[in-house]
Structure formats: structure tokens, C-alpha cells
Amino acid sequence: MKIKISISSDILTKPIMAEAILETGVLLNISQAHFDRSHGEVIADVESGKFDVMCKALTNKGAVVTKLNIPIKWDENECVECGACVSVCPTKVFSIAEDFSLDVDDTKCIQCGTCVDMCPHNALSLGNNK
Amino acid sequence: MVKKTIHEINSKIRDGSVNVVTAEEMVHIVGELGAEGAAKEVDVVTTGTFGAMCSSGVWLNFGHSEPPIKMQKVFLNDVEAYTGVAAVDAFIGATQVSETLGMDYGGAHVIEDLIRGKSVHLHATSHGTDCYPRKVLDTTLSLNDMNQAIMINPRNAYQKYNAATNSTRSTVHTYMGSLLPSFGNVTYSGAGVLSPLSNDPDYMTIGTGTRIFLGGAQGYIVGEGTQHSSGGGFGTLMVQGDLKNMSTDYIRAANFTGYGTSLYVGMGVPIPILNEQIAQATAVSDAGVTTQILDYGIPSRDRPAIRDVTYEELRSGFVDINGKEVPTSSLSSFKKSRTIANELKDWITRGEFFVSMPVERLPKDVSAKPMKQTEGIAVVSDIMAVSVVTINKDASVYDAAKIIQDTSFNHLPVLNDDKTLAGIITAWDIAKAVSLNKFDLVEDIMTRKVITANADEQVAVVARRLDLNEVSAMPVLNKDRHIIGMITSDDISKLYARRS
Numbered sequence: 270m271k272i273k274i275s276i277s278s279d280i281l282t283k284p285i286m287a288e289a290i291l292e293t294g295v296l297l298n299i300s301q302a303h304f305d306r307s308h309g310e311v312i313a314d315v316e317s318g319k320f321d322v323m324c325k326a327l328t329n330k331g332a333v334v335t336k337l338n339i340p341i342k343w344d345e346n347e348c349v350e351c352g353a354c355v356s357v358c359p360t361k362v363f364s365i366a367e368d369f370s371l372d373v374d375d376t377k378c379i380q381c382g383t384c385v386d387m388c389p390h391n392a393l394s395l396g397n398n399k
Numbered sequence: 400m401v402k403k404t405i406h407e408i409n410s411k412i413r414d415g416s417v418n419v420v421t422a423e424e425m426v427h428i429v430g431e432l433g434a435e436g437a438a439k440e441v442d443v444v445t446t447g448t449f450g451a452m453c454s455s456g457v458w459l460n461f462g463h464s465e466p467p468i469k470m471q472k473v474f475l476n477d478v479e480a481y482t483g484v485a486a487v488d489a490f491i492g493a494t495q496v497s498e499t500l501g502m503d504y505g506g507a508h509v510i511e512d513l514i515r516g517k518s519v520h521l522h523a524t525s526h527g528t529d530c531y532p533r534k535v536l537d538t539t540l541s542l543n544d545m546n547q548a549i550m551i552n553p554r555n556a557y558q559k560y561n562a563a564t565n566s567t568r569s570t571v572h573t574y575m576g577s578l579l580p581s582f583g584n585v586t587y588s589g590a591g592v593l594s595p596l597s598n599d600p601d602y603m604t605i606g607t608g609t610r611i612f613l614g615g616a617q618g619y620i621v622g623e624g625t626q627h628s629s630g631g632g633f634g635t636l637m638v639q640g641d642l643k644n645m646s647t648d649y650i651r652a653a654n655f656t657g658y659g660t661s662l663y664v665g666m667g668v669p670i671p672i673l674n675e676q677i678a679q680a681t682a683v684s685d686a687g688v689t690t691q692i693l694d695y696g697i698p699s700r701d702r703p704a705i706r707d708v709t710y711e712e713l714r715s716g717f718v719d720i721n722g723k724e725v726p727t728s729s730l731s732s733f734k735k736s737r738t739i740a741n742e743l744k745d746w747i748t749r750g751e752f753f754v755s756m757p758v759e760r761l762p763k764d765v766s767a768k769p770m771k772q773t774e775g776i777a778v779v780s781d782i783m784a785v786s787v788v789t790i791n792k793d794a795s796v797y798d799a800a801k802i803i804q805d806t807s808f809n810h811l812p813v814l815n816d817d818k819t820l821a822g823i824i825t826a827w828d829i830a831k832a833v834s835l836n837k838f839d840l841v842e843d844i845m846t847r848k849v850i851t852a853n854a855d856e857q858v859a860v861v862a863r864r865l866d867l868n869e870v871s872a873m874p875v876l877n878k879d880r881h882i883i884g885m886i887t888s889d890d891i892s893k894l895y896a897r898r899s
Contacts, residue, residue: 351450351730352728353576353730356728357576357584365716369734386577387728390663
């Protein structure tokens with residue numbers, strides 16, 4: 270399951286994720302991290318059954334945890350099936366079928382948002398983390 | 400020898416006996432029957448393309464207001480249109496962006512909104528004349544309210560187009576889409592096997608006056624497009640059509656992140672098969688159309704060519720660059736191009752569309768010139784400061800403060816013992832060190848990731864780097880990473896102030 274961990278600036282320098290992992294023994298697979306002066310944001314995978322434990326540990330240390338259960342949203346009315354998204358996706362969510370239609374396999378999506386910037390027709394959006 | 404006339408083909412269209420195929424189907428027909436056999440069999444080959452065509456726009460005539468106005472500035476939904484012709488005509492161009500929404504909304508969106516039947520807000524201003532006394536006008540108009548809405552695209556349907564990649568270490572956002580670092584992807588545009596001009600590269604039937612499919616309506620070729628460069632196989636078309644009959648299936652606004660707006664235009668050109676030479680030309684396949692992959696990481700008119708590539712390889716999903724398999728993306732829609740070629744085929748088969756001979760041929764073997772620039776192109780070495788005060792990384796923060804005080808330089812490049820660049824320190828870094836009560840070595844408080852320039856880079860390119868990185872000065876380095884100068888935003892402002 271994908272989660273977003275938001276970290277406010279006052280605890281930005283503390284190793285809260287490492288602490289939470291050690292404390293709970295639950296693994297986090299981090300796919301993206303963004304930090305600036307104002308805040309930090311980390312996108313990570315966690316086993317669904319262990320989400321509650323991890324969420325509690327992170328929350329106790331001051332982080333805000335959000336479930337990211339909606340992958341990339343594809344608006345077929347806006348899409349012209351050009352395929353611009355195909356080459357920028359790191360996990361091959363998009364492919365061009367035999368008849369040159371666009372195939373979207375959103376189960377592979379890690380919600381990085383690269384395709385959102387690439388799409389010339391605003392046909393791709395991220396529901397809950399952008 | 401096969402010899403047919405336009406009249407014979409149009410008679411067949413009229414009586415329903417015409418044989419029309421798409422340019423994709425024609426590849427196989429010529430493969431099986433040969434050019435002569437195919438020329439006997441097939442009367443018309445249809446082409447199609449659907450992609451970003453920035454050089455597009457619409458001439459609008461709004462009708463006269465009461466009291467009348469001679470418009471001098473016109474905005475449609477806050478997007479400026481050109482109105483330097485008569486009183487109430489304006490050209491809304493696809494890439495003009497909104498005064499308020501910036502790159503999110505542009506002329507292309509105004510055009511799409513009009514086709515969708517939406518009303519747009521018209522704001523116009525004028526200085527007022529005896530015959531046109533009105534100075535300001537605001538109203539809302541939809542497409543039906545306009546006298547004319549004629550799409551005139553100065554440069555469409557590129558015969559083929561360069562593919563794009565990026566050799567640099569950061570992503571660049573271009574009109575060819577996002578190009579990932581270190582040859583991370585390749586983008587391309589064009590319909591290859593279905594491309595109108597690639598199916599008639601000698602312009603035997605495509606020319607001024609040719610009736611075409613444009614945006615879902617019947618349109619016409621005006622003539623050669625701007626930047627028409629037939630010599631190198633980069634011919635273009637200027638086209639026109641009635642926006643009032645167009646459909647958003649074939650005209651779509653687009654946004655390229657970091658570049659701006661563009662218009663996806665759907666166009667199809669029929670090629671009457673009058674003889675076997677024409678039949679042979681329409682047998683071109685994706686493998687027969689070769690273009691170049693250019694390095695869009697280099698912000699120059701002369702982008703370095705990485706390699707030649709065919710549309711067949713581009714369409715396979717991967718191309719080889721320096722032994723690496725690089726994924727490709729098409730920016731134009733081949734599926735839509737195919738739909739257009741088929742739609743045009745249906746129109747002709749149903750007797751609703753007749754083919755035409757050009758009244759004038761397109762120019763062959765011409766090439767587009769680069770711009771003549773009279774001012775010369777300023778490079779960094781022209782304006783950089785060559786006397787640079789530096790400091791060693793092992794110096795104290797106090798020393799750095801003193802040098803900045805004494806010399807009034809705001810930026811001190813920090814050097815390693817071998818005189819190569821280690822970092823940069825500014826008055827701001829020192830203020831920060833003081834506030835943290837940290838008075839150690841320069842090395843501890845300097846910025847390590849330094850944005851730098853080369854002496855032979857163009858000033859305009861370096862100015863954008865300053866902007867993007869939000870810094871106000873950059874050390875200028877030679878090949879050995881030794882510092883040979885500094886360039887500051889002040890130097891650049893002075894250069895442009897002098898010129899304007």
C-alpha cells in the first residue's frame with residue numbers, strides 16, 4: 270500500500286522514519302522524497318496488514334500519514350492517445366496496443382507524477398497527493 | 400503506363416465506383432501489385448496526421464458594435480489576439496498565453512472553447528476616431544455570433560520532424576515534451592507512413608488549392624507553409640478551413656509543461672493516383688521516412704544530431720543510443736491519424752468529397768534560412784568580470800567577511816589547494832553563520848553545489864540559468880575547472896539596458 274508521510278519543518282532533521290522502522294520492525298520502501306525549507310514529503314510502500322502499526326509510530330513522532338489509494342487518474346475524454354506518457358513512466362504503466370490505442374495498467378503506478386507534467390492534454394492527474 | 404485524369408476520378412466518385420485506400424493500405428497494395436498494378440486498381444490514397452501544430456490560429460470577424468470601434472488591442476478570455484487589420488478582425492494564435500492564467504490557458508484553448516460552442520469574453524480597446532468613436536468594448540460571443548471564423552495555419556503538416564532527446568544531467572521541458580536526463584527518453588512527432596507530404600515528396604498532386612480534410616471539415620491548402628524547407632525533406636503547408644464546421648475530435652488545445660500552449664490539428668490530404676509514379680510515392684512506409692534525433696538539452700538553434708532514425712524504429716518503442724535501449728514516445732497520435740485517413744476515405748467513397756489538382760505547385764529544393772542577426776550574439780567572455788577575488792577553503796569565516804567588506808564583492812568563489820573550484824560563499828552565508836554562532840572555516844559554511852558558466856556560452860542561455868537557479872552570480876570556469884571570471888545578473892542587466 271502506498272502512503273504519503275508529511276514532515277513539518279520543526280522535525281525535518283530528526284530520523285523519524287528510521288526510528289519508526291526500527292521500533293515497529295515494519296519495512297518502508299521509499300519511492301520518492303522531497304524536502305525543502307518548509308516541509309518534507311515522502312512516498313513509500315508499506316505492507317497493508319502493517320499499515321496501522323507504522324502509521325501509529327510515525328504519527329507519534331509528529332508526522333502526518335495519508336493513504337494513497339487512488340493511482341493515476343486517466344481522463345479518456347481528454348486523452349488523444351498520442352503516447353507521450355509512455356517513455357517517461359518509470360514503471361511502464363502506459364503502453365501502445367497493436368491498434369495504437371493507449372493501454373493503462375494503473376496497478377503498476379507509483380504515483381510519481383512524471384506523466385502528469387508530460388501529458389499535453391491534461392488527461393492524467395493524481396487524486397490524492399498532488 | 401497508367402494515365403488517369405482528375406475528371407475521370409471525380410466521375411467515379413460521383414457514380415460511386417471509386418476505389419479509395421489509406422496510405423497504410425497502399426503500402427501492401429503496391430507491394431503485391433507493383434506500382435503499375437496499384438495505379439490501375441486504386442484511384443485515391445488518403446493520408447492523415449494529428450499532432451501539435453503551434454503555427455495555427457483563426458481569423459475572426461466580430462461584426463461592428465454600436466457605436467463602432469476600430470480595435471487596437473483585443474483579448475479573448477484574456478488571451479491577446481492580433482488586430483492590426485481594419486476595425487473588427489483579429490487573429491487568435493494557438494501559442495499566445497493568457498494574461499491572467501499564463502501557460503495553463505492560451506489561444507489554442509480559446510479555439511477549442513469556440514468549437515465546443517462556449518461563449519468567450521471579448522475585451523477591446525482603441526484610441527477612438529471620428530469614424531470609430533468607441534474606445535472600450537466588452538461583450539461575450541460564441542462561434543455563431545461571428546461573421547467569419549477562418550482557421551489559417553501558417554505552418555502545418557511537417558513532412559517529418561526531428562526526434563528529441565536530452566544529453567544533459569537534468570530534465571528539460573520543451574515543446575517536444577519532458578526530456579529526461581542522460582538520454583532518458585526520445586520523443587517524436589509525425590505520422591510517418593500516413594504523413595501527407597511524405598506520401599507526395601515531389602509535390603505531384605499536393606499544392607495551392609488542394610482540397611483537404613482540416614479539423615473535421617473540408618479545407619484547402621493555401622500554399623507552402625512558412626519555414627517550408629523541401630530541400631531537406633521538411634516541407635510544410637499553409638492551410639485554411641472554416642472553424643464553424645470543425646470538431647473537437649480533430650482540433651484540441653494542448654499544454655506543454657514549461658513551454659506553453661499549442662494546438663493539436665487533424666489534417667488529411669487525398670492523393671489522386673493519376674499514374675504509377677504517384678502510386679509508387681504513396682507506397683512509402685515508416686521504414687522509408689528517416690529523420691534525426693537531436694539533442695534538445697543544448698539550447699541552440701543548431702542542436703547536435705545524435706543519430707539518424709526511421710519512423711519504424713521510433714514507433715517500435717525503443718531506439719538505440721550509444722548502446723543503450725532508450726524508450727520512445729510519440730507526441731502525435733497515430734490512432735487519430737489513422738481515423739482521419741479512414742474518415743477522408745469514407746467521405747470520398749460516399750461521394751461527399753472530390754479531389755482536385757493544385758493551381759500552383761509547391762516550391763521544391765528550397766531551404767529555410769536562419770535569422771540574420773545584426774547585433775551579434777553576446778557571449779559570457781564579452782561581459783564577465785576578469786578580476787576575481789577568491790578565498791581558500793581553509794580560510795576562516797572572519798577572513799571571508801573581511802574580504803567581502805574590503806572589496807565589496809558579494810560572491811567569493813572558494814578554491815581547493817589545487818586552485819579548482821570548491822564552493823562559493825556570500826555575505827548571506829556569513830550572516831547565517833553568525834546567527835548560528837558558527838565561526839569555523841569557510842569550507843564548513845560555503846555552498847558546495849555551485850552553478851557555473853563557460854566563457855563561450857551565450858549570455859541569454861546563462862541569464863536563464865541564473866533565473867532558474869535563483870542565484871545572482873556565477874563563476875566562469877575553464878576546462879580544468881579553474882576560475883577565469885565572474886558573471887553577475889548586474890552585468891547582464893547592463894548589457895540589455897545598453898541595447899534597448
